[in-house]
Amino acid sequence: MRPRHTENELVTRIKKSFPSAKNTSLRLALGDDAALLKSRPGHEEVLTCDWFLEGSHFLRDKHPADAVGWKCLARAVSDIAAMGGAPRCFLLSIALPAELTGRWFEGFLGGLRRASRKLQCELAGGDTTRHERVLINITVIGEVKRGRAVLRSGARPDDLLFVSGTLGEADLGLQLLRKGEGKASKSREALRKHLYPQPRIELGQLLSERGLATSMIDISDGLSTDLARICEASGVGAVVAEDALPWPRGVAEEEGARLALHGGDDYELLFTVRPSRIQIRRLKMALKMIPGPPVTLIGGISKEKILLLSKGKSAVQEILAGGWDPFRE
């Protein structure tokens, strides 16, 4: 017989799945009206929230529940990384159909718990209700040293434009998943990136603490869309060299450039650095400090408010935002 799951029972299961850490400055809110968090002196709180909706952000029949749990937290934490902050705790709002409160929910909690441990981001509280489709909203509270947060608005003409990791891999992974080629070993890396993205917390913190990045954003909707956001906030333009784009290995050039420009969900960091020899040297030194991903110079910031793609030696074309926008027809 299917057990009856009331809201209180679900909350109890979530609490069991996330035993409170000791020596924490957090008091769990699952089971009270709200959570309590002690802030650390000399720091500012960094706040962000993120939708993760069945049908829009994941497909129930394609994405394992475990990956849904991992990814909903990882992508929200990526926004904290993009400010140069470190995550502290999160709130989980989940609405789900009664028939998913059993095995699916256990799988989901498993993935979420792994992400919570890996990203050192504790569960603080949340809200649980019923809906015919799975709805998830994650709020992450992080911290950054006072005055050290890196905004989107700090890019200046002549700044150099860098990106971490590989672009377009997650989009490739999604394509493979849709085609049902999820198990082919060739596609494993792309699939992993799509299902279990790794927010670049260490890189973001390094760039903020050393004052290296003048502006930063995480690439969630695609380079063409997210670079436009940096440029708009900073009142500048940019030129990107197509040849330099770090697209996934084993993909033809044209498709590679398209994936790198417009593919979403990579959660890599896009940032600008002042174009001085000292800053470049400091950046190289800093990157040796962390295990994390390669960082690639892909272009520079320009005064003219337009995004350009340079192809080879002379050809240039405008980059139009082709990343993900839920309201685009």
Add this chain to the structure above:
Amino acid sequence: MRPRHTENELVTRIKKSFPSAKNTSLRLALGDDAALLKSRPGHEEVLTCDWFLEGSHFLRDKHPADAVGWKCLARAVSDIAAMGGAPRCFLLSIALPAELTGRWFEGFLGGLRRASRKLQCELAGGDTTRHERVLINITVIGEVKRGRAVLRSGARPDDLLFVSGTLGEADLGLQLLRKGEGKASKSREALRKHLYPQPRIELGQLLSERGLATSMIDISDGLSTDLARICEASGVGAVVAEDALPWPRGVAEEEGARLALHGGDDYELLFTVRPSRIQIRRLKMALKMIPGPPVTLIGGISKEKILLLSKGKSAVQEILAGGWDPFRE
């Protein structure tokens, strides 16, 4: 011609609707990856989040967009009040169909802005996407003096049980709205309570700062459900006097008691106080300090872990949770 609303355009409209306050310790996140908040020394952060979903929590054809905007924030702030805290800022996650991005969304933002001003809770950031039905999730960050938060778990045997305001009025308002009797003047108060609830921030703060309440919760799902939560968290039971329940005026006794016991959405505060003469005198003095609402003694806490309703002089029956649970069949 219907304008094309992209996600960026919606964010711009939200930003315009919430001009940044001056002298604030908050930096707006709409337009950046995350918001930045400076915490105040000697305080703890209070964190809560709340679903507000079309079909579950409101009906598109019955509830004005303005009331949806007001209520989604007011009910989340009520969780902060129930800890004895004061709200500081909120994050708005909203998903909506393209056809509601015009007039409906303007009405929604109007109600939200009024609530934001009235409750002194600034917009800090959020996430906007598209969905076939309106989905809202609100995170509120509040603050409470360190060590002063009132939890659900502090009720002790013999404590007195108090409740603010009138119970069951919001449920009555919902019934009137469903019957289409929304405009009758008799029902105005009940409707107002249902559409534009007032979280009891001042009362909650007073009870926490003066160390008066030993436990507290806001009544969102009905007294029978929320009192059970206090009792479970505190490991105690309670006896409620039916005659003492503050049900809405003009309602027959049996219906009044039912509304007061099981009606949801009132956002009144339910709290316990040590049964000493000094504490009762201090409570009475304190209540004179703030304008609103009346506070009623409705019963007491017992050692035995059961919820009882006393009817008249001798009759007693068990109270079974009959408040709102989205997973109850």
